[in-house]
Amino acid sequence: MTSKQPPPHVFLVCYPGQGHVNPSLRLAKKLAADGLLVTLCTAAHFGQSLQKAGSIRGSGGDQPTPVGNGFIRFEFFDDGVREINPKDMNLDRFVAQLELSGRPSLVGLIKNQTAENRPVSCLILNPFLPWTYEVAEELQIPCAILWVQSCALFSIYYHHFHKSAPFPSEIEPKIDVHLPILPLLKNDEIPSFLHPNNIYGLLGKTLSTQIGKLSIAFCILMDTFEELEKEIINYMSKIIPLKPIGPLFLNSQTVETEVSVDFLKAEDCMEWLNSKPPQSVVYVSFGSVVYLKQEQIDELAYGLCNSGFSFLWVLKPPSEFFDLKRHILPEEVLEKIGERGKIVQWSWQERVLSHESVGCFVTHCGWNSSVEAVANGVPVVAFPQWGDQLTNAKFLVEEYGVGVRLSRGAEASDLITRDEIERCLSEMMIGGSGERKFRQNALKWKKAAAAAVADGGSSARNFQQFVDEIRQRSLRG
Numbered sequence: 371m372t373s374k375q376p377p378p379h380v381f382l383v384c385y386p387g388q389g390h391v392n393p394s395l396r397l398a399k400k401l402a403a404d405g406l407l408v409t410l411c412t413a414a415h416f417g418q419s420l421q422k423a424g425s426i427r428g429s430g431g432d433q434p435t436p437v438g439n440g441f442i443r444f445e446f447f448d449d450g451v452r453e454i455n456p457k458d459m460n461l462d463r464f465v466a467q468l469e470l471s472g473r474p475s476l477v478g479l480i481k482n483q484t485a486e487n488r489p490v491s492c493l494i495l496n497p498f499l500p501w502t503y504e505v506a507e508e509l510q511i512p513c514a515i516l517w518v519q520s521c522a523l524f525s526i527y528y529h530h531f532h533k534s535a536p537f538p539s540e541i542e543p544k545i546d547v548h549l550p551i552l553p554l555l556k557n558d559e560i561p562s563f564l565h566p567n568n569i570y571g572l573l574g575k576t577l578s579t580q581i582g583k584l585s586i587a588f589c590i591l592m593d594t595f596e597e598l599e600k601e602i603i604n605y606m607s608k609i610i611p612l613k614p615i616g617p618l619f620l621n622s623q624t625v626e627t628e629v630s631v632d633f634l635k636a637e638d639c640m641e642w643l644n645s646k647p648p649q650s651v652v653y654v655s656f657g658s659v660v661y662l663k664q665e666q667i668d669e670l671a672y673g674l675c676n677s678g679f680s681f682l683w684v685l686k687p688p689s690e691f692f693d694l695k696r697h698i699l700p701e702e703v704l705e706k707i708g709e710r711g712k713i714v715q716w717s718w719q720e721r722v723l724s725h726e727s728v729g730c731f732v733t734h735c736g737w738n739s740s741v742e743a744v745a746n747g748v749p750v751v752a753f754p755q756w757g758d759q760l761t762n763a764k765f766l767v768e769e770y771g772v773g774v775r776l777s778r779g780a781e782a783s784d785l786i787t788r789d790e791i792e793r794c795l796s797e798m799m800i801g802g803s804g805e806r807k808f809r810q811n812a813l814k815w816k817k818a819a820a821a822a823v824a825d826g827g828s829s830a831r832n833f834q835q836f837v838d839e840i841r842q843r844s845l846r847g
Contacts, residue, residue: 673791
């Protein structure tokens with residue numbers, strides 16, 4: 371930091387959610403390891419959660435943390451969220467408050483970087499915060515975008531924005547969607563945000579409208595890899611400057627650092643997993659946001675218990691921002707499972723999925739979980755609820771061939787019974803031609819993912835091109 375030629379400074383702005391902060395930190399680690407100074411910036415309320423959980427350890431306050439040949443530091447923009455009464459909290463209010471308080475705060479934070487002798491060479495923005503694009507334009511700083519979903523999802527939002535194909539509408543809510551390159555998407559296989567009158571429709575509008583602002587970015591970074599989505603990446607690359615650089619969690623595993631960004635304190639499950647035979651454990655996690663009804667939790671508990679398999683279940687407490695009750699497991703289940711089941715509030719998912727004892731993954735199919743499962747060679751039981759999870763589930767099951775599907779999403783309002791759950795787990799864990807097919811496909815993708823991030827691989831080449839671009843822009847700047 372005291373050299374005459376300071377490293378280029380990348381300022382990475384992230385939506386305040388675990389599913390966004392995870393890939394952002396992974397990218398930050400990779401950039402820092404290559405010799406850059408990286409500031410990871412998100413909303414203040416999320417930063418407080420990280421600090422409360424003992425996360426972002428090693429960040430050292432204002433002092434940057436050495437990572438490889440570079441450094442990582444943190445900033446948090448004011449968001450005003452803590453001032454909202456939880457009873458009045460909803461998505462629309464939350465998103466509006468982020469922009470109202472966050473925009474002027476972010477401008478001030480970025481300007482301060484120059485005053486503190488670390489001017490920003492490049493902004494990396496998040497599509498869930500479209501107002502940050504205007505900040506980049508206002509400050510005249512080159513920017514890229516980190517897309518934290520699949521390229522297939524990017525294509526869907528692109529075509530929705532440009533109205534290049536019919537999508538479900540109030541007049542025709544049940545139509546299927548036909549898009550170039552992609553398989554036929556049934557009406558419950560497109561992101562639920564794009565359905566008329568969806569309760570999370572604001573996110574769909576946010577993602578669709580930001581497509582029109584992409585021209586300000588010099589590239590779109592994607593947490594995917596060419597071999598997984600080859601045809602759709604090739605197609606969209608002719609329209610938009612894409613750079614698949616994932617799986618980012620594989621990229622960051624080689625970077626030695628104590629910095630983490632978990633909003634809950636993760637419990638160490640390794641000793642318990644070490645005590646189990648290979649491919650004998652069912653891992654269950656629905657991410658940081660999905661909240662299932664208590665009735666569904668009961669059925670899942672009985673299904674896991676009755677299956678006879680060992681299981682590790684991440685059962686997180688609901689967000690403090692919403693008036694939701696904490697789940698309670700049936701006493702009968704707790705009495706029966708003994709050491710066969712382990713229930714935690716949060717886990718280090720990357721480590722769990724890479725453990726040899728894990729035989730399958732019951733997942734909500736968020737993109738982070740999906741790509742982590744695929745790249746670790748772990749078959750899945752798809753249990754999507756909303757958003758991109760519905761599309762990811764289709765691809766995991768029908769395109770990648772790594773699992774079976776239990777749920778058609780929250781809108782279907784179907785209760786998945788304990789018998790259905792037990793049957794699916796048996797199909798995934800006990801053997802037979804189906805189970806062997808899932809494992810063979812999963813192993814194929816695991817090898818492809820490892821090759822993509824290895825020296826000379828597709829993602830490694832794309833990443834190096836991006837770093838070279840930042841360095842060149844920094845010299846010109």
